[in-house]
Amino acid sequence: MKDSGFDGGFFSRLKWKLYDLRVKLSGKPKKKQSYTSVKRQETIFLTLLLAIPVIQFCIFYIGVNINSILMAFQEYDGVTGEFKMAGLVQFRKIIEQLGTDGFGLRDEVERSTMQFLLALLVSLPLNVFVAFCVWRNLPFAGFFKVVLFLPSMIPSIVFVLLGRQFLSHGVPEIIEMITGMPSTLDLLDYRDPENLTGFKTVLVFGMWMNFAGGMVVYLGAMSGISDDVVEYGRMENINMLQEFWYIVLPSIFPTITTYIVVTLAGFFTNYGFFYSFFGNKASGTVTTLGHHFFALVAGDGRTPAGMDQYPEAAAGGLLFTLIVTPITLGAKWLLEKYGPSED
Amino acid sequence: MAKQKRNFKIDVFAVISLVVIGIYCLSLLVLIGWGFLNSVKAQIDFRTNALGFPSLAGPENAYQAGWHFDNYISAFNVLKVERNGNTYYLEGLLFNSLLYAVAMAFTNVAMHLVVAYACAKYTFKLNKILYMTAIVVMLVPIVGSLPSEMRMAQLLFGKENNLLEVCLMKNRYTGTYFLVFYATYKSISWTYAEAAQLDGAGHFQIFMQIMIPLAKNTIMAVFILLFINYWNDYYIPMMFWSHHPTVSYALYLAQNSSGSSEFASSVPKQLAACFIVSIPVFTVFMIFRNQIIGNVTMGGLKG
Numbered sequence: 001m002k003d004s005g006f007d008g009g010f011f012s013r014l015k016w017k018l019y020d021l022r023v024k025l026s027g028k029p030k031k032k033q034s035y036t037s038v039k040r041q042e043t044i045f046l047t048l049l050l051a052i053p054v055i056q057f058c059i060f061y062i063g064v065n066i067n068s069i070l071m072a073f074q075e076y077d078g079v080t081g082e083f084k085m086a087g088l089v090q091f092r093k094i095i096e097q098l099g100t101d102g103f104g105l106r107d108e109v110e111r112s113t114m115q116f117l118l119a120l121l122v123s124l125p126l127n128v129f130v131a132f133c134v135w136r137n138l139p140f141a142g143f144f145k146v147v148l149f150l151p152s153m154i155p156s157i158v159f160v161l162l163g164r165q166f167l168s169h170g171v172p173e174i175i176e177m178i179t180g181m182p183s184t185l186d187l188l189d190y191r192d193p194e195n196l197t198g199f200k201t202v203l204v205f206g207m208w209m210n211f212a213g214g215m216v217v218y219l220g221a222m223s224g225i226s227d228d229v230v231e232y233g234r235m236e237n238i239n240m241l242q243e244f245w246y247i248v249l250p251s252i253f254p255t256i257t258t259y260i261v262v263t264l265a266g267f268f269t270n271y272g273f274f275y276s277f278f279g280n281k282a283s284g285t286v287t288t289l290g291h292h293f294f295a296l297v298a299g300d301g302r303t304p305a306g307m308d309q310y311p312e313a314a315a316g317g318l319l320f321t322l323i324v325t326p327i328t329l330g331a332k333w334l335l336e337k338y339g340p341s342e343d
Numbered sequence: 344m345a346k347q348k349r350n351f352k353i354d355v356f357a358v359i360s361l362v363v364i365g366i367y368c369l370s371l372l373v374l375i376g377w378g379f380l381n382s383v384k385a386q387i388d389f390r391t392n393a394l395g396f397p398s399l400a401g402p403e404n405a406y407q408a409g410w411h412f413d414n415y416i417s418a419f420n421v422l423k424v425e426r427n428g429n430t431y432y433l434e435g436l437l438f439n440s441l442l443y444a445v446a447m448a449f450t451n452v453a454m455h456l457v458v459a460y461a462c463a464k465y466t467f468k469l470n471k472i473l474y475m476t477a478i479v480v481m482l483v484p485i486v487g488s489l490p491s492e493m494r495m496a497q498l499l500f501g502k503e504n505n506l507l508e509v510c511l512m513k514n515r516y517t518g519t520y521f522l523v524f525y526a527t528y529k530s531i532s533w534t535y536a537e538a539a540q541l542d543g544a545g546h547f548q549i550f551m552q553i554m555i556p557l558a559k560n561t562i563m564a565v566f567i568l569l570f571i572n573y574w575n576d577y578y579i580p581m582m583f584w585s586h587h588p589t590v591s592y593a594l595y596l597a598q599n600s601s602g603s604s605e606f607a608s609s610v611p612k613q614l615a616a617c618f619i620v621s622i623p624v625f626t627v628f629m630i631f632r633n634q635i636i637g638n639v640t641m642g643g644l645k646g
Contacts, residue, residue, distance in 0.1 A: 045546035046467055049457045053516040054473075056454070060495070060512050061480065068491035133360045140365075146632065147368040150375070153628045155575035157594045158617040162378040164598065165610055169393040170377060177394075211367050216568060216635060217519075241356040258481075258522075265484030275578075279599040297489045301581050301595060310490035317487015325483050332482060 071314035076307050083311070090315030105289065105316075111199060112288040116267050118203060123210050124259060128252070130211060131218030132244050148212035156209065160276040163205055164188065190282035198278070199286035206272040214259060221252040250340040257335045264328045266290070268320040280305075293317065382614035383410050389610050414615040421606040422616045424588040424596060431588050433616065437623070440574055440589040442506065447579075448569035450510040451520070452562060458516040459524030460554060464533060473516075474525070480517040489582070496583060509583045520565050527561045528554070564635045571624050590620045 075086035097105040130148060134141050151159060167187045175183035190198035225248065233243050249256075271290035278286065280295035287295070296313040299305035381389050384397045387407045392398055398408035419433040431439065461467075462474045492512070500508045535557065536549045544552070555562065573579075577591035585592070594616065600607050606616070628635070 042465065042467075042546060045550075046461055046465060048547075049461055049550075050469070050473070053454050053458050054469075056511060057476070057515055057517065059499075060492070061515055061517070064488050064491045064495050065485055067495060068485075068488045071491055071494070129360070130364060133364055136357075138357060138361055138364070140361075144364055144368060146629070147371055148364070149628060149632070150371055153571055153624050154621045155577075155591045155594070155624070157575070157577055157591050157598075158621055159374075161594060161598050161613060161617055162374055165381070165614065166374060166377060169389070169610070173393045208367075208370070216564075217523075220523075239354045239356065240360075241354075244356075258519075261482060262519075265482065267484075268486040269484065276595065281599075293487050294489065297493060298578075298582060301592075301599060307490075307494070310494060313487050313490045315487075317485070320486040321484065324486065328482055328484060 068314045069318060071311050072318045073315075074311050076311060078308060083307075086311070090311045091319060093312060094316050094319055105292070107193075108287055108289045108292050111196075111286070112267060112270075112290065115203060115206075115270060115272060115288055116263065118207055119210075119263050119266075119270070120260065123207055123213065124256070124263065126211055127214045127259075128218060128249075128256060129244075131215045131222065132248055134215065135219055135222040135248075136240065136243075148215060151209045151212065152215075156273065157276055159209060160273060164277065167201065188277065190278050190286045193285050196286060198282065199274075202273050202277050202286070205277075209273070217255060218252060221255040222248060225251045253335075253339050257332065257339060260335060261328055261332050264331050265324065267324055267327075268317075269293075275301075289316075289320065378614050379618065382414055382611050382618055383412055384414075384611045385409070385411055386609045386611060411611065414609075414611050415619065417609075418606075418612050418616040418619055421604070421609070421612055422593060422597060423606070424593045426586045426588060431593070433590070433619065436588055436590040436593045437620075439580075439587045440591065440620075441623075443509075443580060443584065443587075443589050444570045444573040446506050446510050447514065447573040448566050450514045451518070451569050452566050454514045454516045455518060455520040455565075456524050456555075456558075456562065459521050460528050460550065463525050463528035464536070464554070477517040477521045480515070481519070481522075493582065503586050504583050506584065506587070509579065512583065513579055520569075523561065523565060524558070527558045531557050560634060563631070567627060567631045567635055570627065574624050590616075594620065 071083065072090055073085060073087060074083040075089060076082075077084055094105065098109070100106060134145050134148065138144070171187060172183040172185055175185060186197070187201040188198050189195075192198070229247055230243070233247050238246065267289075269290045271288060271294050274282070274286065274288060274291040275294060275298070278291075280298070280300050282291075293313045293316055295305075296309045297305055377394075380396060381393065384392070385407050388398050388409075397410050422433045422436070424431045424436065458473055458477070462470050496504055496508070496512060504512070531554070535553050536544075539549050539553055574589075575591055577589065577595045580587070580589045580592045581595070588596070594613075597604075597606050597613060597616075606612055
């Protein structure tokens with residue numbers, strides 16, 4: 001206060017004197033705490049802050065996964081209601097199914113691959129493209145922003161119900177209007193292992209629903225791009241495609257990498273809209289691996305499946321985790337090493 | 344997101360973009376419009392005239408044609424789920440959804456936020472381990488842990504879980520939003536905290552009174568996104584909270600039931616229920632859309 005060059009009147013000086021007195025009486029500013037005391041307070045704070053998340057993680061991630069590994073080597077005894085060790089029985093079952101044509105896991109691997117490739121090669125680029133168009137403020141961008149969000153906003157089960165009714169009643173009527181003949185086309189036929197009609201329909205439906213997926217995160221990443229860089233590009237007269245390729249894509253590539261890695265990681269778990277459309281009815285005919293293992297546990301959704309299915313699902317999970325983990329980590333490494341950089 | 348006025352220049356890429364997005368938006372609106380038109384039809388009218396407007400009704404066919412907005416009232420009585428001797432009608436299902444979505448979104452935000460804040464702003468022994476764990480959990484896809492999770496829930500909490508148990512079980516700190524909050528707190532200067540420390544503020548005060556308000560836009564955006572997500576979710580309620588059915592779960596049950604209930608056999612009433620269920624999330628989104636977009640930024644998976 002003394003150094004502030006304050007040159008007020010009597011009342012101002014009195015005010016500051018009173019302030020000094022108050023600080024002295026209240027003990028503020030606090031006397032300097034020792035390093036140990038500061039550290040102790042910090043430790044207490046962090047312990048309180050992190051206790052629940054860390055304990056939760058230990059029980060419901062580490063504990064669950066250790067139990068899952070154990071379960072993969074067990075089988076369920078229906079008489080005693082207990083799980084007992086059974087060696088590699090469940091793994092043998094899975095490997096046998098992988099080697100069987102027809103309704104086995106091998107076909108589910110194929111269908112999961114199709115689903116994955118579509119997500120990676122079509123949906124992901126579309127998502128980035130759509131987010132870029134909205135960010136770039138195309139005409140009607142505000143309107144697009146709301147409509148494009150509808151699939152993320154309205155419950156997917158609502159769209160499934162709308163889609164199911166439209167495909168079952170609307171599409172046949174459209175065909176009838178065009179051809180003049182009654183149509184018996186069933187685009188959701190899940191009993192047709194040859195043409196996979198139901199599978200393809202739901203796959204396309206999923207892609208259509210996911211057209212603007214991840215928009216919130218991509219727009220967030222794009223909002224971090226400096227206006228100066230964009231303006232510089234404009235002065236250089238680059239077109240919209242060049243702006244996307246040379247400015248936007250490198251800037252948001254870490255976010256894209258995250259999405260690619262998450263897509264890869266979901267290879268064996270993604271059941272898309274299959275469960276919503278078919279529940280566990282379509283078992284073996286139009287299922288993917290994710291749908292198969294989910295339905296093993298979830299049953300028909302009304303009552304959970306019996307516990308006798310659990311060890312098989314756990315063994316399948318362990319086996320596929322061992323396969324997909326190195327692929328995911330390898331992809332991440334490659335993308336970081338060879339992907340575009342902001343420089 | 345700061346409003347940026349970008350000079351728009353029409354080129355081929357822009358035209359193609361407009362056409363593609365325009366067609367997609369139109370397809371969405373057509374499906375929704377089709378759904379709405381059929382939600383106000385009589386069941387017989389829907390069966391014979393799925394594409395057109397509701398048929399004109401006369402005194403002799405009032406129940407088979409015309410505009411049936413009363414389907415929206417009937418939906419409250421015919422969409423029901425019976426669990427443990429209780430019957431949940433639409434209003435009960437909506438209440439369960441609200442409770443579930445708010446509780447789950449709140450717990451999820453809290454779990455992610457506190458760990459992200461600690462990792463971004465403090466140097467302590469567990470810091471790197473917690474951060475790396477979050478990255479590794481995202482990178483290493485654990486397949487098929489659901490049976491173990493179900494078993495664990497049964498062992499720890501018994502056959503039926505309450506909402507608090509579901510929240511604790513399903514909300515780990517190691518999700519995408521950990522990265523979002525981590526990036527947010529990394530970008531916030533610690534100077535504010537230092538100034539508060541000089542004034543005698545403790546760590547808890549700094550967190551509650553400075554750091555949470557500074558990140559409130561992101562927190563709000565994530566909370567709303569999660570609320571919408573959980574409102575729409577039927578998997579978790581189906582597996583872990585099925586004795587308190589939510590609306591999404593009820594719709595799943597209704598459309599996959601082979602029963603002959605009034606709801607299952609009346610497509611217009613199913614569609615009317617769909618629109619009722621969508622109104623709350625649509626309203627939330629319209630109110631908060633500017634907060635949602637532009638406030639969720641996620642870095643890469645550096646680790």
